[in-house]
Amino acid sequence: MADSKDRLLDHDADGIREYDNAAPGWLMWMLYGAMIFSVLYVAWYALSFGDDDYGIELSGEQVVEKAKVQQFVADHPIPTPTAEALLAGAVDPVVLERAAARFAKTCSPCHGANAQGLIGPNLTDxxxxxxxxxxxxxxxxxxxxxxxxxxxxxxxxxxxxxASLASFIRSLQGSNPAGAKPPEGDPAVPEPLPARSM
Ligand code: HEC
Incomplete structure (x- = not known):
C-alpha cells in the first residue's frame, strides 16, 4: 500500500473505528519532554539531598525564622551527663527497663530487637x-x-x-545476641560498671 495514512483498522467497538496512524508528533514530544524533565528533576533533588532546604529558596521571612531556630538550638546545647552517671544507669534496673521499652519502639527497626544490628550497626560488640x-x-x-x-x-x-539509652547500650556490651551483624569500626574496651547499689 503506497499511502498507509488514514487506513482503518479492522476492529470495531460499537461502531467506533480507529485509524492505523502514528501518534501525533506533538504528543510524543510532550511524552519525551516529560521523561527528560523527570530524570533532571530527580537528579536535581538527589544532588541537593543533605542540604536541609532541599534546594528550595527560602523567603526573607523563612531565612529569619530558620536563623532563630538555629540560634535557639545553639543556645540550648544538650549537656552530656558524666560517665559515672551513665555507667550507674547501666546497672540500674529502673533505668534499663525504661530504656529497653524506648529502644524497642524507636531504635530496634534499624538496630535489631536485641541491638544485634540490621540497617544500623551492631551495638553489643x-x-x-x-x-x-x-x-x-x-x-x-x-x-x-x-x-x-x-x-x-x-x-x-x-x-x-x-541518657538511659546510652546506659542501656553499655549494659548490652558482650551480650552476643543471635544473628549479630559483623563488627564495624574501631575496638574500644568497655568502661567498667560500678557495683550495683541496692
Ligand atoms: C533509621 C535507622 C536508625 C534508627 C531508627 C536508629 N539508628 Fe542508630 N544508627 C543507624 C545507622 C545507619 C548507624 C551507622 C552510622 C554510620 O555508619 O556512621 C547508626 C549508628 C548508631 C550508633 C553508633 C554506633 C557506632 O558504631 O558508633 C549508636 C550508639 C546508635 N546508632 C544508637 C541508636 C539509638 C539509641 C537509636 C534509637 C533512639 C537509634 N540508633 C536509632 C541507623 C538508625
Missing amino acids: DRWLHGGKVTDIFGTIVKGVPAKGMPPWGRALKPDEI
Missing part, C-alpha cells in the same frame, strides 16, 4: 564507628549521623531518656 565510651554513645544518639542514616535524637527524645 566492642567496636564503634563513633566512639565506644558511654559519653560518646550519648553524643552519637544526640547528634545522629544524618549522612549515614542515623537520625539525630537530641530534639526528639528527652535528655534523660537519651
Whole structure:
C-alpha cells in the first residue's frame, strides 16, 4: 500500500473505528519532554539531598525564622551527663527497663530487637564507628549521623531518656545476641560498671 495514512483498522467497538496512524508528533514530544524533565528533576533533588532546604529558596521571612531556630538550638546545647552517671544507669534496673521499652519502639527497626544490628550497626560488640565510651554513645544518639542514616535524637527524645539509652547500650556490651551483624569500626574496651547499689 503506497499511502498507509488514514487506513482503518479492522476492529470495531460499537461502531467506533480507529485509524492505523502514528501518534501525533506533538504528543510524543510532550511524552519525551516529560521523561527528560523527570530524570533532571530527580537528579536535581538527589544532588541537593543533605542540604536541609532541599534546594528550595527560602523567603526573607523563612531565612529569619530558620536563623532563630538555629540560634535557639545553639543556645540550648544538650549537656552530656558524666560517665559515672551513665555507667550507674547501666546497672540500674529502673533505668534499663525504661530504656529497653524506648529502644524497642524507636531504635530496634534499624538496630535489631536485641541491638544485634540490621540497617544500623551492631551495638553489643566492642567496636564503634563513633566512639565506644558511654559519653560518646550519648553524643552519637544526640547528634545522629544524618549522612549515614542515623537520625539525630537530641530534639526528639528527652535528655534523660537519651541518657538511659546510652546506659542501656553499655549494659548490652558482650551480650552476643543471635544473628549479630559483623563488627564495624574501631575496638574500644568497655568502661567498667560500678557495683550495683541496692
Ligand atoms: C533509621 C535507622 C536508625 C534508627 C531508627 C536508629 N539508628 Fe542508630 N544508627 C543507624 C545507622 C545507619 C548507624 C551507622 C552510622 C554510620 O555508619 O556512621 C547508626 C549508628 C548508631 C550508633 C553508633 C554506633 C557506632 O558504631 O558508633 C549508636 C550508639 C546508635 N546508632 C544508637 C541508636 C539509638 C539509641 C537509636 C534509637 C533512639 C537509634 N540508633 C536509632 C541507623 C538508625
